[in-house]
Amino acid sequence: MVTQEILLWVRxxxxxxxxxxxxIGMVFRMLHIRMLGRKKSLAQARGSEWSGGLRTIWKRSLVxxxxxxxxxxxxxxxxxxxxxxxVTLLFLSQHIDLIRAVLGLHWPAMPRGVIDMxxxxxxxxxxxxxxxxxxxxxxxxxxxxxDYLTWLLSFLPLLSGFMLLREIGFEYITLLTLHIxxxxxxxxxxxxxxxxxMFTTFMARxxxxxxxxxKGINI
Amino acid sequence: MTTxxxxxxxTLLAQIDAPTASFFSSCVHCGLCADACLxxxxxxxxxxxxxxxxxxxxxxxxxxxxxxxxxxKGIGLxxxxxxxELAEWEPLVYDSCTLCGRCSLVCPVGNDIVYMxxxxxxxxxxxGHAPEGLKGATQRAIELGSPMGxxxxxxxxxxxxxxxxxxxxxxxxxxxxxxxxxxxxxxxADYPEIIGAVTRIFKQANVSWTLAxxxxxxxxxxxxxxxxxxxxxxxxxxVRAAKRLKVKYVISPExxxxxxxxxxxxxxxxxxxxxFKVIHIIELLDQLRSEGRLKTDSKDDTRMTFHDPCQxxxxxxxxxxxxxxxxxxxxxxxEMPEPGVQNWCCGGxxxxxxxxxxxPLRNQVFSRKxxxxxxxxxxxxxxxxxxxRSMLLDGLENHHMDIEVIGLTELMAEHLxxxxxxxxx
Ligand code: SF4
Ligand code: SF4
Numbered sequence: 301m302v303t304q305e306i307l308l309w310v311r312x313x314x315x316x317x318x319x320x321x322x323x324i325g326m327v328f329r330m331l332h333i334r335m336l337g338r339k340k341s342l343a344q345a346r347g348s349e350w351s352g353g354l355r356t357i358w359k360r361s362l363v364x365x366x367x368x369x370x371x372x373x374x375x376x377x378x379x380x381x382x383x384x385x386x387v388t389l390l391f392l393s394q395h396i397d398l399i400r401a402v403l404g405l406h407w408p409a410m411p412r413g414v415i416d417m418x419x420x421x422x423x424x425x426x427x428x429x430x431x432x433x434x435x436x437x438x439x440x441x442x443x444x445x446x447d448y449l450t451w452l453l454s455f456l457p458l459l460s461g462f463m464l465l466r467e468i469g470f471e472y473i474t475l476l477t478l479h480i481x482x483x484x485x486x487x488x489x490x491x492x493x494x495x496x497x498m499f500t501t502f503m504a505r506x507x508x509x510x511x512x513x514x515k516g517i518n519i
Numbered sequence: 520m521t522t523x524x525x526x527x528x529x530t531l532l533a534q535i536d537a538p539t540a541s542f543f544s545s546c547v548h549c550g551l552c553a554d555a556c557l558x559x560x561x562x563x564x565x566x567x568x569x570x571x572x573x574x575x576x577x578x579x580x581x582x583x584x585x586x587x588x589x590x591x592k593g594i595g596l597x598x599x600x601x602x603x604e605l606a607e608w609e610p611l612v613y614d615s616c617t618l619c620g621r622c623s624l625v626c627p628v629g630n631d632i633v634y635m636x637x638x639x640x641x642x643x644x645x646x647g648h649a650p651e652g653l654k655g656a657t658q659r660a661i662e663l664g665s666p667m668g669x670x671x672x673x674x675x676x677x678x679x680x681x682x683x684x685x686x687x688x689x690x691x692x693x694x695x696x697x698x699x700x701x702x703x704x705x706x707x708a709d710y711p712e713i714i715g716a717v718t719r720i721f722k723q724a725n726v727s728w729t730l731a732x733x734x735x736x737x738x739x740x741x742x743x744x745x746x747x748x749x750x751x752x753x754x755x756x757x758v759r760a761a762k763r764l765k766v767k768y769v770i771s772p773e774x775x776x777x778x779x780x781x782x783x784x785x786x787x788x789x790x791x792x793x794x795f796k797v798i799h800i801i802e803l804l805d806q807l808r809s810e811g812r813l814k815t816d817s818k819d820d821t822r823m824t825f826h827d828p829c830q831x832x833x834x835x836x837x838x839x840x841x842x843x844x845x846x847x848x849x850x851x852x853x854e855m856p857e858p859g860v861q862n863w864c865c866g867g868x869x870x871x872x873x874x875x876x877x878x879p880l881r882n883q884v885f886s887r888k889x890x891x892x893x894x895x896x897x898x899x900x901x902x903x904x905x906x907x908r909s910m911l912l913d914g915l916e917n918h919h920m921d922i923e924v925i926g927l928t929e930l931m932a933e934h935l936x937x938x939x940x941x942x943x944x
Binding site for chain 2: 329332333334335336337338339341342343344346347356357360361364365366367368370371374375378436437438439440441442443444446447492493494496497500501502503504505506507508509511512515516517519
């Protein structure tokens with residue numbers, strides 16, 4: 301009974317709070333960044349900031365520079381993690397049902413086999429990235445507490461979700477509660493940590509590209 | 520806290536704008552920027568990772584501009600920026616960064632890292648942590664008019680020399696000319712051939728131009744050291760001269776940072792748009808070529824390559840023009856691996872060449888350029904930045920490589936149609 305009640309709270313009020321913190325926090329974070337402003341260049345433009353900004357938003361998703369082996373490892377593992385994460389998030393039938401219930405939008409789900417594979421690959425990529433963070437001298441030097449915290453917060457929903465689908469370790473209700481709670485934790489912390497990069501990266505890319513666009517450099 | 524530290528911190532905080540905050544917010548510490556920086560690739564030392572060079576500034580941003588940072592500060596878990604730390608960072612911010620901008624190309628979240636290094640240097644100057652070599656160069660630029668101590672008399676001697684050699688008049692202080700040519704210190708001191716070269720090209724192309732006795736020096740140490748005030752003073756001299764002579768264009772010399780200083784930063788430094796346009800000498804030569812006004816009548820069969828100056832290409836957007844010019848006169852022109860915007864720095868930009876302490880490191884990382892050159896096996900390197908040229912010569916000598924280095928403008932002048940010996944056309 302108690303687990304039932306916890307689950308009810310977690311999927312009700314808990315979720316509402318988490319979503320509210322996420323949305324308000326992210327909007328505030330981005331507005332705060334935007335409001336720091338930047339000086340408009342008085343130099344004569346040779347091209348457009350917008351076309352440069354938009355081009356970079358797109359092009360930075362691809363690799364255009366020769367990298368080292370450790371660089372390619374990071375890129376490939378990073379791609380697998382992100383794609384796996386979003387495939388399970390957006391194409392698992394249970395998730396689609398939830399989205400439909402809340403937003404009224406829906407789309408076809410992917411077969412369970414595909415979702416399973418995406419989740420496993422994503423989890424494996426995350427573990428590999430964590431190990432790499434420990435062993436690679438560059439990453440080890442750069443890393444701080446937030447890097448490990450955000451890794452954990454992104455890992456838990458994937459892991460608990462996977463366990464839930466297979467009913468590994470605990471009862472279904474407990475697993476469901478844990479899964480939702482881990483998502484809520486991620487949502488609540490995201491706006492205040494580097495998880496905010498899920499949105500701010502588009503600002504960063506735009507600003508970077510805008511400078512080049514202004515100068516008429518197509519990169 | 521000392522006053523200089525306080526100054527440094529205040530300056531750094533004032534430098535943080537929306538782009539900077541979006542960059543720091545987005546950095547996921549993936550370490551990819553290390554692969555783009557020759558100081559990391561050639562040494563393997565993680566401290567040369569581009570984003571790491573900004574660590575003190577990043578922490579200040581976090582502590583003052585984010586909820587997380589304030590929370591950590593509140594519970595006593597944040598590490599304040601100290602004078603010792605800034606002193607420790609000085610070699611990272613200056614000796615191991617040429618402001619080449621390669622890191623800004625690779626960051627997957629889109630961070631323009633070099634944009635922030637430029638800002639970080641403002642804080643370093645304010646806190647008294649700039650390298651002696653650069654301080655000296657900047658002081659000479661402000662007091663004597665040039666970081667290398669070149670003055671008007673030196674210029675006049677070189678003009679006389681060029682006039683004797685070409686048989687043409689080198690215009691000085693001609694009011695109402697269309698173009699005002701600016702030079703770099705290194706050109707006046709070490710590569711004065713450029714004066715004769717442009718004189719002959721402009722004569723052939725019928726360009727109305729002049730030099731200015733009070734605005735001939737384009738090198739801007741203020742930008743390299745990171746002092747906007749001094750940089751503005753240096754740019755201001757050129758702007759005053761251009762206004763006095765009522766020119767329509769100012770020509771940036773074969774000097775990468777001079778181009779950045781004049782073309783992109785200049786109006787922002789002085790706080791108003793220029794009443795004239797700025798054009799790089801290579802842009803102008805290519806324009807003359809496309810208009811049929813720059814004519815050549817011979818070619819050089821030597822196997823040559825072109826070294827792209829970072830500020831002209833990656834940070835300046837003059838990419839195709841030098842290639843079109845090269846193809847006019849050099850049938851055996853070959854590209855190094857990773858040419859154009861991806862090109863690797865000579866190792867001496869961003870004030871590194873003026874910073875003696877950085878010399879051993881600069882020599883070490885020249886191995887990157889060497890590898891690029893080894894891949895093409897050329898006899899001649901052509902470039903269009905006098906600083907790159909000096910750095911290439913130095914690096915080649917230190918690495919026992921027998922390759923000639925020349926400037927693109929001179930190469931074009933050598934193959935000018937008619938008027939070859941310099942007799943008036
Ligand atoms: S490449 Fe970009 S995201 Fe990765 S560590 Fe460097 S600055 Fe940060
Ligand atoms: S600008 Fe060039 S030298 Fe400086 S950190 Fe970036 S890649 Fe390295």
